[in-house]
Amino acid sequence: MPTARETTVEREASLTGTSLHSGAKVRLTVKPAGSGFGYQFRRMDLADQPTIPAFLEKVKQVERATTLAEGSVKVSTVEHLLSALRGLEIDNALIELDANEPPIGDGSASPFLELLSQAGRKELEAPRSVFQIKEPVWVTAPDGGYMAALPHEGFKVSCTNSNHTPHHTQFLSIEVGADNYAKEIGRARTFVFYEEVEPLLAKGLIKGGSLENAIVIRGESVMSKEPMRYPDEFVRHKILDIIGDLALFPLPIRGHILAAKPSHGLNLQFAKALLKAYRAYQSSLMPVENVPVGERALDINDVMKILPHRYPFLMVDRVLRFEGDTKGMP
Numbered sequence: 001m002p003t004a005r006e007t008t009v010e011r012e013a014s015l016t017g018t019s020l021h022s023g024a025k026v027r028l029t030v031k032p033a034g035s036g037f038g039y040q041f042r043r044m045d046l047a048d049q050p051t052i053p054a055f056l057e058k059v060k061q062v063e064r065a066t067t068l069a070e071g072s073v074k075v076s077t078v079e080h081l082l083s084a085l086r087g088l089e090i091d092n093a094l095i096e097l098d099a100n101e102p103p104i105g106d107g108s109a110s111p112f113l114e115l116l117s118q119a120g121r122k123e124l125e126a127p128r129s130v131f132q133i134k135e136p137v138w139v140t141a142p143d144g145g146y147m148a149a150l151p152h153e154g155f156k157v158s159c160t161n162s163n164h165t166p167h168h169t170q171f172l173s174i175e176v177g178a179d180n181y182a183k184e185i186g187r188a189r190t191f192v193f194y195e196e197v198e199p200l201l202a203k204g205l206i207k208g209g210s211l212e213n214a215i216v217i218r219g220e221s222v223m224s225k226e227p228m229r230y231p232d233e234f235v236r237h238k239i240l241d242i243i244g245d246l247a248l249f250p251l252p253i254r255g256h257i258l259a260a261k262p263s264h265g266l267n268l269q270f271a272k273a274l275l276k277a278y279r280a281y282q283s284s285l286m287p288v289e290n291v292p293v294g295e296r297a298l299d300i301n302d303v304m305k306i307l308p309h310r311y312p313f314l315m316v317d318r319v320l321r322f323e324g325d326t327k328g329m330p
């Protein structure tokens with residue numbers, strides 16, 4: 001059941017593993033955080049232990065994985081951990097790690113599901129806000145891919161992973177919540193195409209990569225260390241990545257997400273379009289048509305046309321000048 005209040009983890013919990021790109025050992029700890037904190041990564045291996053918030057504005061790279069950066073500080077491949085957090089409806093957490101990416105595990109969100117089940121979930125005081133889709137929002141990609149959000153009471157994803165080969169195209173439409181995320185989505189592993197990873201392996205760019213943490217597709221055949229976990233595991237992993245990338249949007253989303261050929265790039269482009277729609281919706285709640293352009297004073301009658309006449313606006317009886325579009329000086 002979706003919770004009516006914000007949540008965090010109940011206690012701290014840690015895991016260790018190997019990072020995908022550098023092959024280095026990494027220790028990751030998840031810690032409780034207060035309401036409004038969101039998800040923040042702290043690099044314990046760097047001087048001053050800098051923190052990067054998991055915000056859309058901090059995304060610097062979307063090829064093959066989602067990378068957050070602030071100045072020279074980076075955290076890569078954040079999407080599977082963020083997917084597990086958002087999927088289990090944990091809204092706030094501090095994530096400490098001593099490398100530039102979380103462990104890759106088995107290429108799914110499984111290690112993080114285990115970590116978060118050890119950490120538990122607890123409700124905070126603050127009521128949980130969500131972004132309810134009221135008008136359709138969509139983005140398209142040059143390769144025919146698209147993503148759209150339609151009004152819907154819960155959170156539903158309908159996705160197809162249609163790709164450059166005629167093989168292994170799958171479709172799934174599923175209502176996702178904390179009660180079924182782990183079972184239906186979180187265990188689906190990453191898949192890669194042989195022709196795409198072979199040059200990366202040759203260049204040593206994915207030192208931690210192996211059949212232990214990805215399914216490799218070569219033509220019609222599928223190479224995997226263990227049998228497929230679901231007959232439609234590929235599209236389920238695409239949904240896992242969508243949930244992880246949309247966790248960079250500041251609020252949980254209520255709506256029906258449609259996705260064809262999603263990628264990290266398209267997911268993030270879509271999240272930005274949602275943010276624009278969200279900001280437009282927020283500003284529509286304020287009547288702005290009477291606000292003069294440029295610098296001009298407003299007297300009490302002008303103020304009463306613009307501001308709701310209730311606390312805390314009750315005390316504003318005039319506006320002396322405006323600074324830019326957003327700041328009025330009472």
Ligand SMILES: [Zn+2]
Binds near residue numbers: 079080190237241
């Ligand atoms: Zn993924």
